Amino acid sequence: MKRDHNHLQPNPDPSSLRDAPSTGKAKVWDEEAAQQDCGMDELLAVLGYKVKTSDMAEVAQKLEQLEEVMCNVQDDGISHLASETVHYNPSDLSTWLESMLSELNPPSTFDPFGAAGTAAAALDDSFLGPAESSTLTTLDFDNINRKHQKSGQQIFEEASCSDYDLKAIPGKAIYSQNTQPQPQTHDSSSSSTPTNVKSEKRFKSTSGPPSPSDIFPPPPAAASYGIPTDSTRPVVLVDSQENGIRLVHALMACAEAVQQNNLNLAEALVKQIGFLAISQAGAMRKVATYFAEALARRIYRFYPQNPLDHSFSDVLHMHFYETCPYLKFAHFTANQAILEAFEGKKRVHVIDFSMNQGMQWPALMQALALRVGGPPAFRLTGFGPPSHDNSDHLQEVGCKLAQFAKKIHVEFEYRGFVANSLADLDASMLDLRPSEVEAVAVNSVFELHKLLARPGAIDKVFSVVKQMKPELVTIVEQEANHNGPVFLDRFTESLHFYSTLFDSLEGSVSSQDKVMSEVYLGKQICNVVACEGVDRIERHESLTQWRNRLSTAGFSPVHLGSNAFKQASMLLALFAGGDGYGVEENNGCLMLGWHNRPLITTSAWKLTNKTTAISQ
Amino acid sequence: MAGSNEVNLNECKMVVPLNTWVLISSFKLAYNLLRRPDGTFNRHLAEFLDRKVPANLNPVDGVFSFDVLIDRATGLLCRIYRPATAEEPEPNIVELEKPVVGDVVPVIIFFHGGSFAHSSANSAIYDTLCRRLVGICKAVVVSVNYRRAPENRYPCAYDDGWTAFKWVNSRSWLQSRKDSKVHIYLAGDSSGGNIAHHVAARAVESGIDVLGNILLNPMFGGQERTESEKRLDGKYFVTLRDRDWYWRAFLPEGENRDHPACNPFGPNGRSLEGIKFPKSLVVVAGLDLIQDWQLAYVEGLRKAGKEVKLLYMEQATIGFYLLPNNNHFHTVMDEISEFVSSDC
Numbered sequence: 034m035k036r037d038h039n040h041l042q043p044n045p046d047p048s049s050l051r052d053a054p055s056t057g058k059a060k061v062w063d064e065e066a067a068q069q070d071c072g073m074d075e076l077l078a079v080l081g082y083k084v085k086t087s088d089m090a091e092v093a094q095k096l097e098q099l100e101e102v103m104c105n106v107q108d109d110g111i112s113h114l115a116s117e118t119v120h121y122n123p124s125d126l127s128t129w130l131e132s133m134l135s136e137l138n139p140p141s142t143f144d145p146f147g148a149a150g151t152a153a154a155a156l157d158d159s160f161l162g163p164a165e166s167s168t169l170t171t172l173d174f175d176n177i178n179r180k181h182q183k184s185g186q187q188i189f190e191e192a193s194c195s196d197y198d199l200k201a202i203p204g205k206a207i208y209s210q211n212t213q214p215q216p217q218t219h220d221s222s223s224s225s226t227p228t229n230v231k232s233e234k235r236f237k238s239t240s241g242p243p244s245p246s247d248i249f250p251p252p253p254a255a256a257s258y259g260i261p262t263d264s265t266r267p268v269v270l271v272d273s274q275e276n277g278i279r280l281v282h283a284l285m286a287c288a289e290a291v292q293q294n295n296l297n298l299a300e301a302l303v304k305q306i307g308f309l310a311i312s313q314a315g316a317m318r319k320v321a322t323y324f325a326e327a328l329a330r331r332i333y334r335f336y337p338q339n340p341l342d343h344s345f346s347d348v349l350h351m352h353f354y355e356t357c358p359y360l361k362f363a364h365f366t367a368n369q370a371i372l373e374a375f376e377g378k379k380r381v382h383v384i385d386f387s388m389n390q391g392m393q394w395p396a397l398m399q400a401l402a403l404r405v406g407g408p409p410a411f412r413l414t415g416f417g418p419p420s421h422d423n424s425d426h427l428q429e430v431g432c433k434l435a436q437f438a439k440k441i442h443v444e445f446e447y448r449g450f451v452a453n454s455l456a457d458l459d460a461s462m463l464d465l466r467p468s469e470v471e472a473v474a475v476n477s478v479f480e481l482h483k484l485l486a487r488p489g490a491i492d493k494v495f496s497v498v499k500q501m502k503p504e505l506v507t508i509v510e511q512e513a514n515h516n517g518p519v520f521l522d523r524f525t526e527s528l529h530f531y532s533t534l535f536d537s538l539e540g541s542v543s544s545q546d547k548v549m550s551e552v553y554l555g556k557q558i559c560n561v562v563a564c565e566g567v568d569r570i571e572r573h574e575s576l577t578q579w580r581n582r583l584s585t586a587g588f589s590p591v592h593l594g595s596n597a598f599k600q601a602s603m604l605l606a607l608f609a610g611g612d613g614y615g616v617e618e619n620n621g622c623l624m625l626g627w628h629n630r631p632l633i634t635t636s637a638w639k640l641t642n643k644t645t646a647i648s649q
Numbered sequence: 650m651a652g653s654n655e656v657n658l659n660e661c662k663m664v665v666p667l668n669t670w671v672l673i674s675s676f677k678l679a680y681n682l683l684r685r686p687d688g689t690f691n692r693h694l695a696e697f698l699d700r701k702v703p704a705n706l707n708p709v710d711g712v713f714s715f716d717v718l719i720d721r722a723t724g725l726l727c728r729i730y731r732p733a734t735a736e737e738p739e740p741n742i743v744e745l746e747k748p749v750v751g752d753v754v755p756v757i758i759f760f761h762g763g764s765f766a767h768s769s770a771n772s773a774i775y776d777t778l779c780r781r782l783v784g785i786c787k788a789v790v791v792s793v794n795y796r797r798a799p800e801n802r803y804p805c806a807y808d809d810g811w812t813a814f815k816w817v818n819s820r821s822w823l824q825s826r827k828d829s830k831v832h833i834y835l836a837g838d839s840s841g842g843n844i845a846h847h848v849a850a851r852a853v854e855s856g857i858d859v860l861g862n863i864l865l866n867p868m869f870g871g872q873e874r875t876e877s878e879k880r881l882d883g884k885y886f887v888t889l890r891d892r893d894w895y896w897r898a899f900l901p902e903g904e905n906r907d908h909p910a911c912n913p914f915g916p917n918g919r920s921l922e923g924i925k926f927p928k929s930l931v932v933v934a935g936l937d938l939i940q941d942w943q944l945a946y947v948e949g950l951r952k953a954g955k956e957v958k959l960l961y962m963e964q965a966t967i968g969f970y971l972l973p974n975n976n977h978f979h980t981v982m983d984e985i986s987e988f989v990s991s992d993c
Contacts, residue, residue: 080700080774081701082675082700090667093670096678103678115685115691123679267715268715268742270716271718285743525741599693617701628718631703
């Protein structure tokens, strides 16, 4: 019997143990476990299940217990498990089974922090399940912090004000033309050294000697997290290829020429791409055009201006928000996690690194307003880059949110901070209150990767976040590695990524929204391809890489559950061409993808060790 | 009933390695939650619980994969698995559809199992299995992400299989050098085996050659209750009740299990006599309660004069081919390898 199939994962072959009596088998398993280094069963790991070999017998026992209980329980009990219970992180079989056992066999003394802690918390999911209509509480809160109230502001229009459900996600936001210059609460310009921040080498370069721009100094030991090579490159081909292939060939050849500093060849190819692109149709043409433009900028050293004019970038951002579900998914899933984390808290504080137009917050505030027992006092601190026209854009956003808060009777406090970089932030600026008094959540949507452009910036920010002692940190990032050390690899990865993203936009109803979204994404493409050093801020990294950074920095995962998954899935169905979108669960994180290619990931984190936060 | 359940569980644990038992029992548990008595299916929870893996251009153990959208109207995706070559150890996007190299390159169109309702081409269990097949058979594997019941009943899965088949057959980059044709095998487990049969039938009717069918624990059934169904009901992970549920979810409303989709050689089926049906390798697990139907299928092929090899794995349960930790697994993989390579 041939056993050395080289395509198989290495594993101990217990088939010879099959006939041993149960006790003997258990004994051998224990020995195996002792030999292995805290070993996960490798065979199950490949299939997506994390079970320690030493726990296998116990997991089997739980399965048997559940089987027995389910036989004895009414049909109702089982359907409750399916429809009401929130499931978390199914890869961790042991915990998943335990949580179901607790559901069916509640412990005699209710211990929310016991082994089934997460499940216990999940039992009270009155505001997490499908919404029921409810009336706003008639309690009268003295809810506006006077210093933020302005007269004559337009109201932040809301699509619907009744339920916390998908309708509550804001649609069109109407903004006043009013510009009221306010003294900026914080401003700084940071000096920088133009170094290319090291990211781990993804894999061996196959395309000739790297160009000078790709050579980077070896990182100081502290900066390197020993991030393992992220070796997954998912690709979905959505076009029938034919002419598209020639175009892709030309793009790759041009990128390779750039990589090898063969600028004459690169220039010739870039022109060819222009001609080829015209004859293409749909998403491929647009993507090719943006990549070609970015290559041209790199070749001619005609770099795009950074940063963008703020009001234009706002407009683009909003169109992107409308056209496709990425931002809505990000906000929705992050809010879900924040809502759960804020359960039972009387005063809450959200610190938003990605304030923009504040579109994430009305839905959360709404959900808090509808909470059983009434809303907490809600404080929001928002960060954003400076505006070119001296308007205090962040203040305006705050005012609109204040109006909204008043309408829904939520006590509201707001503060905006303008900064060129999140790394300029210090915890002392924030007027943090003791965590027993006020629970903090930190939120970052598509912002953290920008910090990777400057050495030390991400570390600084993590350290400041820890000082905030947050209950929760929600992070949404692009699911891609566009930060490898080799230009050609970054080019290839981003070509796959943005091709998929553009393809997903094709089904949009509004052509204006679509065009603006493409411009919005086009700016990112330009940054990835044409820029270097501190200017290259679109340094997307994958979930695996972020997981490593965060756990090294002292954070532990908080899992998003089946309720968030389901509602996110339902949200996607609302989008035209929605069939291609899909949500995937990955060890407690949720990913949004197009035709099975994951594109963005929402993850949630807490401090691994709350008490040592201050010392770091 | 509780008493006999205990006996069953212990018995069941004796015939499979512990981690296999844990895996299949977890599926059984999850699947019990997903099937609703009214015939609807908790799809959101199913997708949440299913462990999936992305495609990966970086070769792992010599195999890389990528997804292709082959029919936008239905959203039909296939995942393609190719062996990495020495010349291109790290394929890039322009090499994905590079012509296969070889006088004879088998292309296996694979249909995953899940009783027509569960799993996907990107389910970890099937991604793993397909990768193995590449190595064992030195083949390109195309795994079809067909539409599932109960949202999409018969004949959606077969139609998707047929669409994928035509797509594969028309790819010039999949042609073997010897005759500039695509050398197609159809393979599948459980419902996938059932789909493989029906797609093969359609293919040969359309005059396109299929070189062989590989059916692993194929899902067939019928109105009658067979001896094995009665004897093994509930004993090894599977119950008659759940089998009935899946057929009711897949077959057209109002149809019973003698519908030819379910029972191809039954009262409403037809003989394959005179039809150029491919040779078949049919694997039957001795502890699978539907084995009588699978054996009847084999008999039906034989009666019609079709070449068929039966592998009856006496002590095997469903899903034995998901983990390489038992003798049945290795036996079957060897047989599959031989079945495909005998074409050369």
